[in-house]
Amino acid sequence: MMSCEEFTDEVGEYIEGTLPFGERIQMWLHAFLCDHCKTYLQQMRDVADLMGELGERWREHPEEEAPEELKGDLLDSYREKVDGESTE
């Protein structure tokens, strides 16, 4: 059986689903038999989920807003671009 250290090395690839079939089976078997590695695998998935959740919260409430001055400048450029096209 692969060692726990090898398991933790490969866990990223395992979660990504990029391991060849044989190695994937070995990883699955190791996690089935080894509680520590099962915990580690679950925690790595939890971390990815938590970051996804952080992203959700940031989408609902962005960390910072664009400065009004920048927004105004960009709106001017946008208006110019749109007007330029409609008169062509």
Add this chain to the structure above:
Amino acid sequence: MSDDAHIIERLKAGDEKAFEALIDRHYAAMIRLAETFVSDESSAEELVQETWRVVIDKLDTFEGRSKLKTWIFGILANLARQRRRSDQREKPWSTIMEEPIEESAGHMTERFDAEGRWQAPPRALQLDPEDEAMKTQFLEHVQAAMDELPARQRAAVMLRDVQGLSSEETCEILDVSKANQRVLLHRGRAKIRETLEDAAVVPGEVRS
């Protein structure tokens, strides 16, 4: 995708409200991404501003083959690389972005014995998914841990996990190989996991 198509239609029609909403939606994430390319706040702001100018200029050429935000992030990353190339004082991006793959275990080795068995097994994170207050505190730790990551790992983790982009999209934006992207992502996640593990064992620290 259909959401994007709707926004694009409004943008091409000159809908200023839609344009403002687009800025509001992506500005903070763009600053975060820009900060992984440049070293100071004002350069990050400049880079984001420059990105918006290109977005406005190229809006009519956007064909919807990628997500709108992927397209915008891609423009930002390209501008950052161009800037790096023209600025001789900085190292070329490619040498900064590549991570030696064989060292992927790195910081974890001291937790295993000579046979590769756990010597210091992973400790429970004590994460109760139902407990909102606890989750909020966990997310604060996650964010703090992410902020501490080296730039390239931070970029990978942010695009994949926080922004929910695919590995293909992330490779393209960061201009790295798939293998490298996975190493960056894995290392970033592993470090964040460790931070959470350290935070969880101090009694009373996670619970408010």
